[in-house]
Amino acid sequence: MDFQDKRAIYLQIADYVCDKILLAQWPPGIRILSVRDLGVELEVNPNTVMRTYDFLQQKGIIYNKRGIGYFAADDADDRIKSYRREQFLETELPHFFRNLYLLNISLEEIEERFKAFIEVEFK
């Protein structure tokens, strides 16, 4: 896995796990990779993966069955989306706004482009 430069590793691993769940490679009810196995796969200290799993557990995205392992929650999809939405609004959107302001791009222009983008990509 190629890690980005800036974000904390445990959060990047959280994104990796969320992607697996969203892509249904790790569906609800099936045990996901153990802390150790994911550590080996990503060449990362198992304690770091543990931190990721604690974090995802707090968000209700995965849960732990004692002595068995970790599982994706039944409503993991919704929870991941709300976590990502929150993340986007808090961290990415301010950068985006900053650029709009610095480059004098109006919200009207953005709206037009957004509509065209949806037309091309998703319809």
Next chain:
Amino acid sequence: MINIKNLTFGYSPKKTMFRNLNLSLPAGNIYGLLGKNGAGKSSLLRLMGGMLYPIAGTVEVAGHTPRKREPAFLQEMYFIPEEIYLPTVSLNRYIDTMGPFYPKFNESQFRKYLTEFDVPADQKLTAMSYGQKKKVIISFGLATNTRVLIMDEPTNGLDIPSKSQFRKVVASALASDRLMLISTHQVRDLDNLIDGVIIIDESEILMNHSLTDISDRLMFNTLSQVTESDRVLYAEPSLRGYSVIQENREQEDSRVDLERLFNAVVTNREGIKNLFH
């Protein structure tokens, strides 16, 4: 698991290397011992292994005093030196001879690591290249399942694919009652593998903190320009302006860049020290 108190050591009584050095390392972690050439990394490791004796102070490892070299200590400690030596025997003979010294040695684990490292099982130890021998020793050390495993520059002599295999194998061998201590000046080899950072410079321990603590207190960032108000502790020019380390006032999560951390700790000793007090 490792406790060093008020350690004084020197190769001659007149010229001391360490003076009143203290270091405490709990189990369940992989520590990276970082330092320049000649900073005292190997000497410190050898004091823990019982190969060197303190002039004053105490070294305690897994409840034992290494200097005494008691069997109960030696079977819980495996030490991989930078310069390795393997006898001219077959792999099986090596296992039969060396395995019994370590009660928790696990042969199938050993063979699994060798496979992971692409070392052919039927090859004689004598016919192996330096890198392959190093892989044999690393695999053996991990498979002894000793409570303490010390590796002095383990990735020296390993080729490019082996470094990734090394990280996988080491990650798989960590246990909550085990301590691994790896010295290196190749910090990139240990990226994401270590969770504790010990920085030693001019015979002094400048830092001993978990990566979590470090990222709580320090923020690794890129700035287009550096101003007074940014609370920058260290800056180096980079493609997009400056790669910096700042005080982490907003509790932001950033990725610890070991190389930059090392440079910052060595060049801005006081600034970093004050933040961790």
